[in-house]
Amino acid sequence: MAIFDGYLRERQSSPATIKRWRPVITHLVDHLGHDEPRSISADDIIGWKEALARQSASGRTIREVYLAAAKVVFAWGVENRKLDANPAAGVSVRVPKRHRPRGPSFTSAEARTIPSASLSRDQSKISREQALARRWIPWMCAYSGARVGEIAQMRGRGIIEVEGIWAMRITPEAGSTKSGQARIVPLHPHLVEQGLLRGAEQAGDGPIFYDPARGRGGSAGNAHYKKVGERLAMWVCDLGVDDTHVQPNHGWRHLFKTIARRAGIDPEACVIAKSRIVLSMRM
Incomplete structure (x- = not known):
């Protein structure tokens, strides 16, 4: 058409x-x-x-x-004056309110299970990049509230230091963001303490969590970073975090918002003000 x-x-x-x-x-x-x-x-x-x-x-x-x-x-x-009227305007579908037996965020037990499993050293049967994805993406999502896809597309050069504060630059150029806007999100000090910077340095200009040369082609509509998220979701389900009412990758974002609200903080605000991180979350 x-x-x-x-x-x-x-x-x-x-x-x-x-x-x-x-x-x-x-x-x-x-x-x-x-x-x-x-x-x-x-x-x-x-x-x-x-x-x-x-x-x-x-x-x-x-x-x-x-x-x-x-x-x-x-x-x-x-x-654009190609139509006189929108034929779909006003047409809708009445959808019953969705019944949720539980909220969309991880429980405390689930939120402990995934990071604990990420520390396992038995990663011999998977690629280096997949091991890095399991090791770091859950922690980065938990501490930032970022979407899994935004983290999975992260390149080494996306980990930056801003006035003495380590942060990650999330950009559409690396893959995609829901809003299409770039943003800088501070890294929790615990991530730095655990050694995230080493993985970023080794990746350099390339992606941290996948190797484009080893991938099966990928495409703009089915990018490599999406496959990273899919494999990570399957791994999370294999850990027993498999309630169908909770998205295995998106549960971190909902948990982040839940904890932020509980603390009286605007969950959408990740702020660096005058070189001070004013939003921090501890597991």
Whole structure:
């Protein structure tokens, strides 16, 4: 669909967005039997929604993936005078409130299990980079609240010293960030004490937690660092931290926010003010 390609060009969408949304638009075109956006009506979108439901797509997926993508693309078409109206506007799916038997963060026991296992010296059956990922990524996530993908893409040069304070530079250039913005996050002194700087120094300009030369190709839409996160998640599940209501990699971020709120600190604030780290978390 030309309108989708136009949206991608102007927005300069990330490979991950393209990979996620192109099948959505392709599915819509296949359902309609044509790719002329001016001929699409609200009834067509409702029919598409109902067809997705018959194909066993969950209500949440229909709402948050299929309809969300269509609404954004068609809205771009209206803004650029390629459409008179957005046919997906106002079309939604009523989704029952999700029942959570527990919160999304790790329990205290789970939060101890993973770092403890990361200290194991029995790493002979995995690559050096995979061993480094197990050793450091859980700790870095626990102490910073950063996303696993942001840490997994970290390069050696991303560990920097700012006015005497060690920090990590999280940048879109290394892989991706959810906001698309770079930021500098202070390293907890405990990470420095444990020897993280040595691993960063050895990596140099390259990634710390994977070897591009040894990877199986990778691509912009399926980057190496994502595979690092997938392998790490499988390892965490193998440790017994396998409750399906908790994401094995994202649990650290939720735990960080929980502890920050408990301490009366804004969980989104990781601040270096006048060379002083004012946000610190101890396990």
